[in-house]
Amino acid sequence: MRWTLQPPPDPEKTQKLASELGIDENLAGLLVQRGVDAFAKARSFFRPSLNELHDPFLMKDMAAAVKRILTAVGNNENILVYGDYDVDGTTSVALMTTFLQSFYPNVSSYIPDRYAEGYGVSYQGIDFAHDNEMTLIIALDCGIKAIDKIAYAKDKGIDFIICDHHRPGKEIPDAVAVLDPKRNDCNYPYKELCGCGVGFKLCQAIVQENDWEFEMLLPYLDLVATAVGADIVPITGENRILAFHGLQVINDETRAGFKAIIDQLKNKGKLTITDVVFIIAPRINAAGRMKHGLHAVNLLTSTDIEQARTFAAEIEAYNQDRRDTDRSITLEALDQITENREEERSTTVVYDENWHKGVIGIVASRLTETYYRPTLVFTKSGNKLAASARSVSGFDVYNALEQCSEFIEQFGGHKYAAGLTLEESNYKLFKQRFEEVVCATIQNQHTIPExxxxxxxxxxxxxxxxxxxxxxxxxxxxxxxxxxxxxxxxxxxxxxxxxxxxxxxxxxxxxxxxxxxxxxxxxxxxxxxxxxxxxxxxxxxxxxxxxxxxxxxxxxxxxxxxxxxxx
CATH class of the missing domain: 2.40.50.460 (OB fold (Dihydrolipoamide Acetyltransferase, E2P))
Structure with a gap:
């Protein structure tokens, strides 16, 4: 274990800020290290204001997205809200569905089945929309790489609005609007929104366009805060504002679904973002991991506390199954590493066709804690192999996967977490190539916990x-x-x-x-x-x-x- 002491803050700024705020210099130094080096910045930091949220129309394609939704409402079209099966995706779908339904009835939700359809936009989901005469799909926390599927939908007369936050590929899908702050051609001032955050900005834009009161959006901030915490995005800028006020909603105006989860835990006081990450998020995730993500959406959108308690009890059972499953698979994976004598490698890549696809991301995290190196856990998914990737501090696993793309069918994600699929025949070739890439690019300090x-x-x-x-x-x-x-x-x-x-x-x-x-x-x-x-x-x-x-x-x-x- 290496200890890394941050460079000391500027002493003049520290003393000045301590004097202005009337606080200990040790505290002032912490603030200066975080870029909070003036009184006005400190005021914004300690009292994050919703007035400091950026204009949503600064995001590329936002005007087109709002126009298409309002056209759908005016034409009485059927709208499908589509999202991924993890916390960010299910909170996004719950937010967008309930927001739109607050003024327009023809809105339905769709979460793909992790096992039958896999990650992201699916042909099955598009067929569902077509069969049910839906002409607009709003995809949240996914879609930025769904080039072929968006084209397939267009051929069927279905328009797409994409609200994503993952890194785009070389090509942007041909959708009516693609909202993603990480687009190279998007000048939105804050790049680190989660998928639910991008969805919230779309709701904010609709509110502005209609001259409605911003306050109507406040009840949805608990969902955004949950997604911010669960998706491990930076709690800076807009994310800090949304998380700060979302936590207030969770604690003061608790929605039935959250209350039902919290009531199962005895003697729980005021919830922090850590509680959201370790108490609420795993249970929401468990639905998509062990059963189906729609169970989580049903819990999050329920307004009846007794019904919510029934949903929460079911999800608690899924969460216990998830714990038991990830514990047993982790032990099997550790045995596999030992049996194959792979303790000294620069990477961990393990595979078993019988491992539960819903928990391989958790298992990858556990293996990373044990061996502290970039890790992939594979299992069988239909006629392909699917994997979850996790990384260590300072090493970009997404970039490493890009260098192995000749063996990968599709992949997506972030610097420290990603997912991918490949043909089984390419598994050994990929494993060898991934080890070579990591060996060539990882630095010594990245291999020692810090x-x-x-x-x-x-x-x-x-x-x-x-x-x-x-x-x-x-x-x-x-x-x-x-x-x-x-x-x-x-x-x-x-x-x-x-x-x-x-x-x-x-x-x-x-x-x-x-x-x-x-x-x-x-x-x-x-x-x-x-x-x-x-x-x-x-x-x-x-x-x-x-x-x-x-x-x-x-x-x-x-x-x-x-x-x-x-x-």
């Missing part, structure tokens, strides 16, 4: 006020990660021990020295192996974030250890 440390922090600087202000920097996520601090040469005050069933975790109380009046409890999950570092009065360095621990009704500040090393 703890990114924001700043050194003396223990005496940690106070309840410090923590309160720190928490106002939320929502945390890519681009605005929860701050990680380092304090050097601390000691355990004598309470340190390994805890947990297998003593995998480490619980200590740290101070500058054993007689210091400033000491903090600290918990290090999966750090039990470092227990010998804290014995016999040894001095050690800690990397940690701050959180609150609640025990028997008493709340206290706690250090959440990320790592320890000898001083």
């Amino acid at each position: 703890i990114k440390i924001d700043a050194r922090l003396p223990l005496e600087a940690i106070t309840p006020k410090f923590y309160r202000i720190l928490e106002q920097m939320a929502p945390f996520g890519p681009g605005n990660m929860r701050p990680v601090f380092m304090t050097e040469k601390v000691v355990d005050t004598g309470f340190g021990k390994c805890v947990g069933e297998s003593e995998d975790h480490l619980k200590i109380r740290v101070a500058k020295n054993k007689s210091s009046s400033t000491a903090f409890d600290a918990i290090g999950f999966n750090l039990g192996k470092d227990c010998d570092l804290i014995t016999d009065g040894k001095r050690f360095d800690i990397a940690y974030s701050l959180d609150l621990n609640e025990w028997q009704g008493v709340r206290s500040l706690q250090l959440r250890l990320r790592g320890l090393k000898s001083s």
Whole structure:
């Protein structure tokens, strides 16, 4: 594990900002590191305003998209809202469907079957639209590479509006409108929207075009916040604004579907973006992984709490199945790596035709945690092989796949996560080529897990006020990660021990020295192996974030250890 300390912030800017805001210089330094180096920027950062959202018509093709939808409404056409089966796709479909249905009845939802149709726009979905006399499809979180399928739809008299955020290929589909901030010819100021975010901008444009009140969009922000968190997009710019206000909706005006999920969990307080990522998102995802994504859309669009509870109970069962399945497949994949003696490779590429397609992305993430290298997990999908790819910090797996494209039928995704299909006959050739590409392009530092440390922090600087202000920097996520601090040469005050069933975790109380009046409890999950570092009065360095621990009704500040090393 390597520790990387961020460069110190500009001292003059830090002192000036600390003075203007009346805060600790340690906190001001964190803000300056994040580009928040002036009072006006700090005001926007701590109080994200919906007034700072960009004009949706700055996005290429937005005017054409709005015109086509309003024409469909005027002509009484049937509209199909089509989306991917993951969290971003199902929240997008729930948002767009309920928004359009709020003023127009002829709107239906469609989520492709992960197993029968695969990722993205499908011929089966287009045939469904044609058979049901639908003349406009709005595709969300997919479609940017569906060249042939959009042409197929056009031949059948069906128009497409694409709302996507994935990287385009060399050719843009021949749709009525292709909304994607990552288009090279799109000058939209913010490039990092998720699919649901692009869908929200389309709704915002329709509201503006009709001179309706923006407030009618507020109830949908919880869906956008959920997609922002689940899709691991940067929580900066517009995403930060949408996530901030979406979390308020989740906590204050909880929709029936979210309430039904939360009610299954006892004693859950105010939800953060982390809760959305680890509590709500996996359950929404489980529907598409284990059964069908429409179950998630039904939950998210339900307005009856009893009905929502029924949907949530079904999805909870799917989620438990998902957990059991991904656990067993991970063990099988680890065995496969050992049996094939592939521990020393630069990549992990594994395949079994019987693995459940719905969980291979999770398994890829688990294998990446174990071997920390670019990873692909393949399974059989019809007469093809399908894979989920995951990467490590700093390495662009999408670019690596582009260099293997001669063996791939289709692929798409992001820098750190992608999906692909190929012919079974090309599997070994692809595996060899992917290993060669990664070997030639990955740098040594990418192969060692990293703890990114924001700043050194003396223990005496940690106070309840410090923590309160720190928490106002939320929502945390890519681009605005929860701050990680380092304090050097601390000691355990004598309470340190390994805890947990297998003593995998480490619980200590740290101070500058054993007689210091400033000491903090600290918990290090999966750090039990470092227990010998804290014995016999040894001095050690800690990397940690701050959180609150609640025990028997008493709340206290706690250090959440990320790592320890000898001083």
